[in-house]
Amino acid sequence: MDQKRIQKLVLFMPPFSQYNVLHHFTKQMHAAFERAGIDCRLIEAKYNNPKPFLEELFKDKPDATFSFNGLLPDDKGNFFADMVKIPHIACLVDSPNRYLKLITSQYTIVTCPDHFGCEFFQGINFKKVLHLPHGVGKDETHPSDSVRPYDVVLLASCLDYENVLAGWRKQFSPALCEAMEEAVEVTLSDNHTPYVQAFVSAVDRQLSKGAPIDTAALNYPTIFEAIEDYLRAKDRIELVKSIKNAKVDIFGEGTPTANWKKVLGDQKNVTIHKGVDFMKAMEIMKQSKILINCNPVFKEGADERIFTGISLGALVITNDNSFIRKHFEDKKSIVLYKFGDWKDFNDKIDYYLAHEKERQAIVNKGKDIVAKHHTWDNRAHTLLKELPAFLQT
Numbered sequence: 535m536d537q538k539r540i541q542k543l544v545l546f547m548p549p550f551s552q553y554n555v556l557h558h559f560t561k562q563m564h565a566a567f568e569r570a571g572i573d574c575r576l577i578e579a580k581y582n583n584p585k586p587f588l589e590e591l592f593k594d595k596p597d598a599t600f601s602f603n604g605l606l607p608d609d610k611g612n613f614f615a616d617m618v619k620i621p622h623i624a625c626l627v628d629s630p631n632r633y634l635k636l637i638t639s640q641y642t643i644v645t646c647p648d649h650f651g652c653e654f655f656q657g658i659n660f661k662k663v664l665h666l667p668h669g670v671g672k673d674e675t676h677p678s679d680s681v682r683p684y685d686v687v688l689l690a691s692c693l694d695y696e697n698v699l700a701g702w703r704k705q706f707s708p709a710l711c712e713a714m715e716e717a718v719e720v721t722l723s724d725n726h727t728p729y730v731q732a733f734v735s736a737v738d739r740q741l742s743k744g745a746p747i748d749t750a751a752l753n754y755p756t757i758f759e760a761i762e763d764y765l766r767a768k769d770r771i772e773l774v775k776s777i778k779n780a781k782v783d784i785f786g787e788g789t790p791t792a793n794w795k796k797v798l799g800d801q802k803n804v805t806i807h808k809g810v811d812f813m814k815a816m817e818i819m820k821q822s823k824i825l826i827n828c829n830p831v832f833k834e835g836a837d838e839r840i841f842t843g844i845s846l847g848a849l850v851i852t853n854d855n856s857f858i859r860k861h862f863e864d865k866k867s868i869v870l871y872k873f874g875d876w877k878d879f880n881d882k883i884d885y886y887l888a889h890e891k892e893r894q895a896i897v898n899k900g901k902d903i904v905a906k907h908h909t910w911d912n913r914a915h916t917l918l919k920e921l922p923a924f925l926q927t
Contacts, residue, residue: 538925540918543567544591546601547578554811556602562671566914596620602627604636615641621925625666629831630654631758643924648835649857650728662924666917668838669910670845676820678847678897685887686782687822688774689815689839693767694792702760709745713737714757718764721830722873725854728833729761762831769873770828771797774804776876780883785810785818819846823887827852830873841908844900849886849893861907867899
């Protein structure tokens with residue numbers, strides 16, 4: 535089969551993005567593709583006025599289109615890519631379970647930030663998928679020895695895992711809840727087991743005990759989303775509670791059932807701020823000595839806060855996972871933590887705040903790795919290399 539190289543590409547600006555993260559990513563990828571020599575345009579659809587968008591798209595038909603998190607079908611199940619017969623690259627930034635509908639599109643190609651996401655899609659017989667972690671802008675950098683008034687920063691919304699668990703018990707059977715709780719425990723306990731795999735194994739154990747679980751009737755996307763919420767909530771709350779001495783600044787919104795002050799109680803060393811958009815978040819990273827990253831969902835991937843935090847000169851302390859260990863070295867170019875080993879985590883915070891030169895040396899090694907391997911330019915080159923195998927002439 536002949537392979538078709540991408541020469542012309544159109545990027546779609548997302549209609550909505552919490553904290554404007556996807557808007558920022560899209561602009562960075564647009565610039566990266568342009569630097570790679572691609573004839574590249576960035577366009578945006580206006581609600582209830584598609585004509586200018588379509589005219590702009592077809593005035594010079596591209597080889598493919600691109601958007602972060604992709605284009606889901608309309609109410610009738612129709613995909614835009616299939617209707618216009620132009621391949622669309624759906625670059626997911628989250629877990630795959632929210633985007634399962636994409637597998638029914640003939641013209642959609644999916645990228646996942648975590649290797650397991652690729653395995654997930656391939657396991658349901660969708661082969662047009664490749665691994666693409668998040669990245670950082672080529673010029674988004676800042677010296678590690680700059681003035682940094684924030685000791686420890688966490689950029690995260692608040693979820694209360696006890697409320698999440700209470701919701702499970704209202705929605706799911708006791709046996710299913712037990713399997714979900716086991717999946718959480720297994721996922722948090724090591725750096726390589728994805729929660730989907732842990733859940734399937736836990737359900738098998740329940741079935742072997744004669745539990746009345748009808749696996750054919752389960753709403754898997756809903757279950758997986760519930761497990762994700764619990765994982766994220768428990769990891770970030772327990773982590774902040776473990777910090778005993780250092781001053782912590784949290785930037786993140788609450789929910790109707792949870793807020794940081796409620797879940798943390800009277801923790802004197804923590805200051806809560808409103809959530810900020812991504813541009814402001816980057817300014818905060820530039821002023822942070824330590825940036826905590828909590829993402830227990832990814833086991834073979836990485837999100838933007840790791841790369842951006844390091845590039846902007848903060849020491850990133852993040853969940854241990856196999857992908858990070860392939861690209862960075864613990865205590866040499868990044869610092870890793872293990873869920874539950876909270877005394878060790880607190881000791882690391884105290885140590886690196888007290889040893890500035892060592893902290894900066896780790897950051898500077900990390901910055902070199904990020905600049906060479908983890909920019910959006912790197913991701914654009916990966917796509918341009920890998921995509922021809924998915925594009926038919």
